[in-house]
Amino acid sequence: MINRKIVMIPGPTPVVRSIQDQMGRDTCAFGDAAFVKDYKEVIDGVKEMFQCDGQAFVLAGSGTMAMEMAIANSTKAGDNMLIVSHGFFGDRFLDVIKRKGINVDIMQSEWGKVFTPEEIKAQLKTKKYAAMTVTHVDTATGAKAPIEEIGEMMKEFPETIYIVDGVAASAGIDERMTDMNIDIILTGSQKAFGVAPGLAILCANQKSLARRKELGDTIPEYFIDYEKWIPIMNDPSKYFGTPAINLIWAMQESLRIIKAEGLENRYARHKKISAAMRAGLKALGFSILAEEGHQAETLSNVLYMDGVDDVMFRNLVQEEGIIVAGGLAAYAGKMFRIGHMGNVDTHDLISSMAAIERTMYRMNLLKKEELGKGVAALMQGLVD
Numbered sequence: 001m002i003n004r005k006i007v008m009i010p011g012p013t014p015v016v017r018s019i020q021d022q023m024g025r026d027t028c029a030f031g032d033a034a035f036v037k038d039y040k041e042v043i044d045g046v047k048e049m050f051q052c053d054g055q056a057f058v059l060a061g062s063g064t065m066a067m068e069m070a071i072a073n074s075t076k077a078g079d080n081m082l083i084v085s086h087g088f089f090g091d092r093f094l095d096v097i098k099r100k101g102i103n104v105d106i107m108q109s110e111w112g113k114v115f116t117p118e119e120i121k122a123q124l125k126t127k128k129y130a131a132m133t134v135t136h137v138d139t140a141t142g143a144k145a146p147i148e149e150i151g152e153m154m155k156e157f158p159e160t161i162y163i164v165d166g167v168a169a170s171a172g173i174d175e176r177m178t179d180m181n182i183d184i185i186l187t188g189s190q191k192a193f194g195v196a197p198g199l200a201i202l203c204a205n206q207k208s209l210a211r212r213k214e215l216g217d218t219i220p221e222y223f224i225d226y227e228k229w230i231p232i233m234n235d236p237s238k239y240f241g242t243p244a245i246n247l248i249w250a251m252q253e254s255l256r257i258i259k260a261e262g263l264e265n266r267y268a269r270h271k272k273i274s275a276a277m278r279a280g281l282k283a284l285g286f287s288i289l290a291e292e293g294h295q296a297e298t299l300s301n302v303l304y305m306d307g308v309d310d311v312m313f314r315n316l317v318q319e320e321g322i323i324v325a326g327g328l329a330a331y332a333g334k335m336f337r338i339g340h341m342g343n344v345d346t347h348d349l350i351s352s353m354a355a356i357e358r359t360m361y362r363m364n365l366l367k368k369e370e371l372g373k374g375v376a377a378l379m380q381g382l383v384d
């Protein structure tokens with residue numbers, strides 16, 4: 001009997017049937033009046049969700065495009081920029097920025113740890129930075145940055161655009177631009193929104209929109225220029241680039257699901273399931289890379305005990321029906337990464353833990369009479 005496969009990597013995440021149905025609809029003309037209304041609803045919904053006082057952009061693309069869009073509309077060649085990196089995706093900003101003639105400083109934490117607002121403040125005091133990036137959750141480490149506390153500290157640096165990469169956090173962990181003093185949030189559709197990959201999402205507050213104006217009539221980038229898209233975001237019956245129609249419908253359904261659940265409830269659910277998943281993993285003898293107090297609600301990066309063959313482990317977990325991701329860079333072969341975000345349900349979580357246990361049994365890492373230890377700890381956390 002072949003097990004059905006559940007994708008539990010940290011994005012893309014399981015896409016529920018009602019969202020899949022939207023992607024399977026007959027594609028209409030982008031000027032179709034009903035679609036124009038749907039697109040506007042999505043743009044307004046995103047804006048409201050992130051408490052954005054400026055402009056939301058929902059475009060065909062991936063998270064990386066939104067990263068580049070944030071930089072392109074905040075800085076010009078010769079500016080200083082600070083990257084606060086807690087891992088692989090924080091470092092990616094360096095790749096983006098290096099091409100643009102921007103003077104960049106990067107703070108790189110040990111993987112699994114995050115910088116405090118005080119440490120960042122000390123760096124910000126050394127020169128005038130046009131912009132700063134912070135990755136809310138670095139998917140390579142599972143560590144969560146204190147974006148709210150950093151935002152509070154940023155009030156002392158009003159000339160710096162505070163950019164938060166929410167790709168592995170948005171819709172699973174609280175992100176409110178006005179309350180948290182964030183100027184740009186960028187994200188994608190494929191993680192805690194529970195939509196298939198393909199949408200880049202960016203919210204820019206009034207300060208960010210004003211910075212774009214200061215950069216002049218044109219910037220070197222074309223497709224990701226705020227100014228090209230603002231007229232379309234305000235009136236999606238206008239054309240600049242063909243919208244990803246079916247993904248916009250999928251996003252509309254995702255926002256409907258989020259609204260029905262309630263944002264507060266959704267964030268609380270992510271807290272609960274992440275704690276329960278980690279309790280189960282720890283009961284099985286694993287440890288978590290991210291330090292206590294900074295472990296993300298959306299995914300866990302799980303360190304193997306000595307002697308576990310990563311490829312064999314992940315292949316067997318896959319045979320048991322669950323797909324998890326491997327570690328990146330120095331952690332390749334040393335850990336696996338599992339997502340627990342978006343529209344994952346209790347069945348997904350319990351099946352994942354049980355598949356991990358069956359794998360451990362097959363690899364002689366768990367005795368027959370020990371089977372159920374992880375699931376028991378998980379379920380105790382879920383009913384608490």
Ligand SMILES: Cc1ncc(COP(=O)(O)O)c(C=O)c1O
Pocket residue numbers: 011062063064065067089135137138139140165166167168188
């Ligand atoms: C934190 C973070 N930022 C940016 C990205 C890049 O997004 P994408 O792969 O959609 O381009 C990812 C992808 O996993 C991510 O996890």
